[in-house]
Amino acid sequence: MDYVKSDSGKQKQNRTFRLVILLLVLVFSTTLGILHQHPLGFKPAGVDAFCPFGGIESAFSLVTTGRMLSRIAWSSFTLLGAVLLLAVLFRRSFCGNLCPLGTLQELFGILGKKIFGRRWELSSGIDRAARYLKYAVLAVFVSLSWILGTLVIRPYDPWAAYHHITSVDLLSEFSVGFGILLLSFIGSIFLERVFCKYLCPMGAFLGLVNRIGRFRVKRNDETCIHCKKCDKACPVNIEVSSVAQVQSSECIVCNECVNACPVKDTLYIGTRKKAKIGAGSVVLVSIVLFAAVVAVASYTGGFEWKQKTIVETTTETGFFNPDEIRGSDTFRNVSEITGIDKKLFLKEFELSEEEFELPIKDAAHREGSEWETENVREFVKKQLGLE
Ligand code: SF4
Numbered sequence: 001m002d003y004v005k006s007d008s009g010k011q012k013q014n015r016t017f018r019l020v021i022l023l024l025v026l027v028f029s030t031t032l033g034i035l036h037q038h039p040l041g042f043k044p045a046g047v048d049a050f051c052p053f054g055g056i057e058s059a060f061s062l063v064t065t066g067r068m069l070s071r072i073a074w075s076s077f078t079l080l081g082a083v084l085l086l087a088v089l090f091r092r093s094f095c096g097n098l099c100p101l102g103t104l105q106e107l108f109g110i111l112g113k114k115i116f117g118r119r120w121e122l123s124s125g126i127d128r129a130a131r132y133l134k135y136a137v138l139a140v141f142v143s144l145s146w147i148l149g150t151l152v153i154r155p156y157d158p159w160a161a162y163h164h165i166t167s168v169d170l171l172s173e174f175s176v177g178f179g180i181l182l183l184s185f186i187g188s189i190f191l192e193r194v195f196c197k198y199l200c201p202m203g204a205f206l207g208l209v210n211r212i213g214r215f216r217v218k219r220n221d222e223t224c225i226h227c228k229k230c231d232k233a234c235p236v237n238i239e240v241s242s243v244a245q246v247q248s249s250e251c252i253v254c255n256e257c258v259n260a261c262p263v264k265d266t267l268y269i270g271t272r273k274k275a276k277i278g279a280g281s282v283v284l285v286s287i288v289l290f291a292a293v294v295a296v297a298s299y300t301g302g303f304e305w306k307q308k309t310i311v312e313t314t315t316e317t318g319f320f321n322p323d324e325i326r327g328s329d330t331f332r333n334v335s336e337i338t339g340i341d342k343k344l345f346l347k348e349f350e351l352s353e354e355e356f357e358l359p360i361k362d363a364a365h366r367e368g369s370e371w372e373t374e375n376v377r378e379f380v381k382k383q384l385g386l387e
């Protein structure tokens, strides 16, 4: 069949560039998680403060009480703003070009294709029904967080579990999330991005605002040779070869279809007003825009990189919230900010003078200890008459 070939070198370059950006974001995010667990002079904030979904969970609380949910910080709202800014241009570009949990699944998908030389698909009826699951996850966890005023999703969150993979809390506090993380990895070997497709509440949220995006993948039916290479390349099983443009809210803007099409200018990324952009440029603009928003927010104080102690949080907000007590706070921190006598802590948690100066979780995980940080929060609430 005669046709003008795509520049396969450029397509390969685009794919490599996207993978490099995905890996860099993954490494950066993983490093923050490891440093949070094992600080080397600098202790980054916890995983929830670096997740845009935290902004959605905390929005109601912020609007109605002026306070964010425990563990959420301005950085969560900044990231949510950055994700939405990207969405105006490239819809779910965050999912396809930045999200580190998506990257991990994609790596397992690549492994699956290498091992089995193919991927599997659910039957279309089951697949269609299962895709709605993520909207249910979104509705349940956001409404419960808004009603109860806590991060209800935390124990079930595979990304929070990933950030605690080297923590002693992994198999207690994050056991369910860790199970979901493992299932997502194993599932992605066979079905590609299985968590993204069926369970991710952030993906569901971005699917709901999908329509605001200007650019989308378009197909020129006159030059298309119907080889279906685009369909095979799509990690979320969209039949690109049968539509004039990809409108689906499932599209994660990875542009793998564009990079797989063998016919020049047959699949391209464009707007209604006929503006066009290359697949590599979508990745570049996405990462630059995202980084620019984070940089400006960091400069203006809208992005908290560092984990704060309960003393710093209370001094800043002028409000003491016992749920903000972290395992990384020392008993001295808590005693100072609450005014609860040191002797009461020593007696209640059977602490030595030395343990009083240690992070709570270090004392909690000594041999024979039968309490957790949560017990310290409850003790403080009881002592302050907050129960
Ligand atoms: S349709 Fe294309 S851009 Fe969208 S998810 Fe599938 S391969 Fe990626």
Ligand code: SF4
Pocket: 219, 223, 224, 225, 226, 227, 228, 229, 230, 231, 240, 241, 260, 261, 262, 263, 266, 267
């Ligand atoms: S990859 Fe898709 S759009 Fe490109 S020629 Fe084949 S079927 Fe047509």
